[in-house]
Amino acid sequence: MGRGDLTNDEWARLERHLPKSGQRGGRWASHRRVINGILFRERTGVPWRDLPERFGSWKTVYERHRRWSADGTWDRILRAVQAEADADGRIDWSMVSVDSTSCRAHQHAAGAHKKAPRVPKKRSTPRQHRPDEGLGRSRGGLTCKIHLAAEGGRRPLALLVTPGQWGDSPQLIPVLERIRVPRPVGGHPRTRPDHLGGDKAYSSRRNRRYLRRRQIKHTIPEPKDQRANRKRRGSKGGRPAGFDKEMYKRRNEVERTINRLKHFRAVATRYDKRAYVFHGTVTVAAIRLWLRT
Template sequence: MSVRLVITDAMWDRIEPLMPADPVRGRPRADHRRTLEAIAWKYRTCSPWRDLPNELGPFQTAHKRLIRWATDGTWERILAALLAAADTDADLGWTVSVDSTACRAHQHSAGARKRGHLEGPEPEDHSLGRSRGGLSTKVHLASDSRARPLSIHVTAGQAGDAPAFEAVMAGIRVPRSGHGRPRTRPAVVLADRAYSSRAIRGHLRRRGIRAVISQPADQIGHRLRRSRAGGRPPGFDVETYKERNAVERCIARRKQWRGLAMRTDKRGIASSKGISCVTS
């Protein structure tokens, strides 16, 4: 049975220089491209690691590299390079949309670690929590106007959207092709009513970012009841807000990969970083 591959030659030409170099001594490593295809196959199909086709190599190799590359920054370098190339080609839209989505967690992702210690940064709850639908993980992300993920932050499923906003914004870092600091400040930020708070609007105002955030009905009613003491309503551009569908399309594109629509990883760092660059 042949395995459908997703990494094209053009994609690999961009990714290959960013992969870890082979060791100077000892046995050469397994082919990086085949390992990437193995990781992509696992998340596309949501199959157990042990069911990995023989053509893609040992499942132990793919799983270990997924975690290693998440902790040593390889995935971040790949994603940053792809975003920098898009920005250089003027193909990155800086009207940024922020939203979140819940991913149901499979029971295999909730097993306790039997031995050893965790490697690298990992939250105590492994970004797992109980919401109305049971065990779940919430993925908070920011996308550009062309539905590309710029920043991803994962929390437990019961976490709110607004508390994770600043963490998502802090994750936006697009390197410049020449000299200069990475770009971290969008021109406009679009968000739904879950992000309508004084703290979020003040955060964007201090950074000089235009906010287009809808207000919930209770906030509008409370301001009207206070009359003049309620102050002016925040500015809201209806036409610009229509572009918020970009983040919805970004989420829908990620969830076409079944391993991202339902979490099976025990470690939250793999769920947040492991496959974002491939799906973008």
């Protein structure tokens, strides 16, 4: 076992959620070696062609990662691992925080064709496919942004990839609607945290109305301009937003989750041209964080 490879305990918890061996003519007979190759690339950020020979053909490793990113296999594995953790009581639902982080795009991530890439016949376009490829241009060059919701144990519950210039506030609802932790014993998946935390960027009447409708308690500070505008309007401005200083101190948990995700160099710097492949890259990093505990 090499440095950064799956341990026996991690593999035992991951193996039962993988596609069955022998499918597609026995093409997927060496899951562990291939996944270790994917993790090596994520940890080091090397080009796919430079993978060490101990992981087998680099093209096999890349194609499996691309296919599982396209058909949603990585997303299903992440939810299965989360469901297992929830059944064991290892998810802290008492406080879920939302935040985002910008990732610089390498020059090799630019120049993707506008035409949709080739995918399995079952789907015309890959899951998580974006026509804009999740890239935006700013003074610093091409960037993308990862929006995520993290539970109290500093592990991602849901994530979303957008262009780097997109704001945080409009992405609060899409991120929360991606939280779906299945229940192994049956019933509807859990989609609602006990409490939600966020910084001033998420303060808007639309977001607060959405949270009240779903009966989600939240701690989001109100910016000075919004507070002044509310007071200026008098009784029409509505009541002041509640704010719990002690709960807000826990917002650092999502920032520490982002820090853990960016330990993977292929996440901190985007090398993938396609948005759906980069989404799969971030999802694999999230799966690894869940397996480590």
